[in-house]
Amino acid sequence: MKKKFPILLMSGRDKNIRREIMQVLDPEEQYKGKCLLPFFGKPVISWVVEELVKSEYVEGIYSLGVSREDIDFGDQVEYVPVDFFADLQEKYLAGYEYLKAQGKEFDEYIVCMADTPAMTVEVIDEFLSQVAEMEGYDFILPLVPYELSLKWFPDAGRVTGNFRDYQIFPGEMMSFSPRAIVEGQEIIEEISVLRRKRSFWAVAWYVFKRPRTWGKLFKIGLKIAKLKDAIRALELAFKMKMGWIIIEDLGFGLDMDVSQNYEQLEKYMLETKLKGKDVERSEI
DSSP: OOOOEEEEEEOOOOSSOOOHHHHHHOTTOOSSSGGGSEETTEEHHHHHHHHHTTOTTEEEEEEESOOTTTOOOGGGOEEOOOOTTOOHHHHHHHHHHHHHHTTOOOSOEEEEESSOTTOOHHHHHHHHHHHHHOOSOSEEEEEEEHHHHHHHOTTOOOOOEEOSSOEEEEOSEEEEOHHHHHHTHHHHHHHHHHHHHTOHHHHHHHHHTSGGGHHHHHHHHTTOOOHHHHHHHHHHHHTSOEEEEEOOOGGGGOOOSSHHHHHHHHHHHHHTTTTTOOOOOOOO
C-alpha cells in the first residue's frame, strides 16, 4: 500500500510585494496572483492541480491562499481559511493546524508551489515515492541539475548552488515534518525572505552567522565542497535533519517569478508536455 501525503498548495502572494512578472504581464491588476494568470487556455494553478489529483501518493490537496471564490476545483481541492497575503510561515502553520483539527496527522507534509505548470504526475510520483522511503527527516528538498536548464534556456540566469559534484537549483515541492513546521517558523520566515532575494550567497550568509557551520562553509568558499557538505551546514545552522533528492526533470523546477520565466515555460511546455497537441495560446 502506497504512503499518502497531504499537499499544501502554496497559491497566494506577498502582501507588500507585487512581483516583477505581475507588473509586466498584468499592469492593470486583473489577476490576484501569478498562479491565476492564463496559461494555454486555463489558469496556471489548474495545470498543477490536474497532475496532483492523478497521483496515488496524494492524500488531498489543500489550497493555502487561493479561495473557492478565486477558482473552484470542486471536491478536488480543500480551501484552508488563511489570508491570501499571509506570510509563508503563517500559511504552512495554517495548513498543519487545519489538518490536525480534522484529526489528520502525518509524518510529512508536502509543500507544492502553484506556479509550476510543467510538472507531471510522473515526476510528482518520483519525488513522493522517494520521500516515502526517507524516514526521520525534518526537511527534504528536491534538487534539479542546472545542466537541464542550460539545454533549454542558456540565458535563464537561475540562482544555483555550485558544488564539486553538482550544480543544482531547487525544485518546487518540499517535504516538511510537523516539527519543521511548528518549531521552524522563524527559519521559514528567514528563508522566504532570502528566497525573494534570489541569491545563493544571501542564504550562505544566513548560515554563516552560525559558528558551528564555519568548517563546512570554508570548504564551500574554497570550491572543494560537495553537496552533502552544504546540506550538513544547513543541518548545523537550523538544528534539523535535512535530506535531498536529485530530480532529473526540468519541469519540476520551473516556476514563475519574472516575466522571462513565463515565456520560458510556454516554450518548454510546447516542446514537452503539450507537444503534438492542439492548444490555445496564452493571452494576457
